[in-house]
């Protein structure tokens with residue numbers, strides 16, 4: 071391997087392309103969950119598509135396995151080197167290249183960070199509507215490679231739904247570029263979709279064109295209190311009917327709020343009493359006091375119908391951020407608390423209350439484990455976090471992984487749900503892919519992988535086990 075790496079460095083060089091000091095590798099060695107890690111043999115940070123192409127062609131020539139890496143906020147172990155692979159980080163390919171206000175598109179390099187994109191678009195009252203808590207770090211390439219969803223899927227869809235064009239480099243260094251801006255372009259197989267959700271196993275995404283939308287004139291946000299989780303399906307149905315500009319509907323079960331307050335004592339108790347469950351609702355509305363009054367009236371109707379017990383309407387930017395914090399900040403509080411078994415699943419929305427009961431019952435069988443539940447109510451996407459308690463050893467915690475996974479994915483399958491709503495398969499879920507995909511589908515995925523990456527250098531072991 072050392073001589074292959076030496077050849078790579080001789081054949082492909084540019085100022086600053088490689089990190090020379092292994093001490094600098096730490097940030098590339100583990101992902102956000104801290105559950106997955108490994109030492110890269112080398113870290114390359116190309117600045118252009120041409121450099122990515124030269125790197126991949128040389129890696130293929132020398133049979134060097136590669137892990138593409140974006141912001142490293144992934145939650146399934148797909149972005150970390152596990153067996154001494156070369157990490158190719160897109161972080162220096164961070165240019166917003168072209169904004170077409172008439173077409174309503176933006177072309178970006180893959181290493182642009184989500185927040186960076188939306189900050190830039192804000193000057194023109196535009197925005198890229200896929201939004202998620204990792205916005206300050208996650209990159210466009212990583213978001214495409216995982217088909218990220220997030221907080222506004224019920225209105226704007228996943229990344230896939232905004233994607234117009236893509237440029238990617240295959241394992242042999244071939245650049246496949248179709249930076250299409252057109253809304254309508256039915257010209258054979260739409261190859262960009264191969265890369266959506268591909269998690270780095272087919273090639274490296276280097277550029278993309280996205281559809282962007284005008285910023286809504288005004289957005290109203292409220293935190294809702296519920297007394298019973300059985301009301302979640304009714305809340306979804308009522309909100310869809312009454313809030314025409316509904317852009318987000320999220321839920322968080324009380325223990326996650328307790329944890330947030332435990333980790334950050336400055337977090338206030340939101341209502342004058344404790345409720346077992348909360349929801350965040352967001353609606354795009356017209357401007358002015360009347361719009362807010364009408365929003366509040368719609369919430370009042372939910373109270374009258376007994377669906378919610380109370381509501382706080384945000385009256386300022388700061389309060390909006392505070393209310394969103396009850397739903398957005400628990401993931402960070404969880405990583406500060408302990409190791410976590412994370413399950414990102416979809417179940418039919420009507421089954422959410424029963425599913426929450428079932429997973430809580432399951433977790434209670436494991437002494438010293440804590441469970442935190444939240445998710446995207448509009449999409450039936452539940453995030454189950456089973457967290458290591460203070461007194462529990464790392465080994466004992468990890469020993470439960472298989473039993474928990476078997477049970478939870480079994481429950482999800484029985485409900486005709488999906489074992490991955492939005493985080494992808496990575497290495498974490500590859501043994502369970504068969505719960506959500508048929509044997510014929512998996513075989514077809516492998517044929518595509520083998521056709522585009524015959525030597526298996528691209529992110530080996532991700533989505534399915536590497537072939538020997």
Ligand code: FAD
Pocket residue numbers: 101102137138139140141142143144145147148149160180201202203204207208209210211212213214215216217218219220221269270271273274275276401402492493496529532
């Ligand atoms: P990475 O973690 O670096 O990589 C993810 C995968 O993509 C890996 O398999 C990697 O090999 C591959 N990859 C990365 N870049 C490229 C590229 N250029 N070409 C080919 N393959 C590539 N996700 C959601 O969907 N919804 C959420 O609501 C959500 N909330 C989050 C909240 C927080 C606080 C955090 C930390 C994460 C959250 N995520 C969420 C996880 C989510 O998957 C990522 O934030 C994002 O999609 C990954 O982007 P990244 O650049 O960090 O990719």
Ligand code: MLT
Pocket residue numbers: 203220398401414445453
């Ligand atoms: C979220 O919705 O908050 C994210 O997907 C992160 C998580 O699952 O913890």
Ligand code: ZN
Pocket residue numbers: 220445446453492
């Ligand atoms: Zn999520």
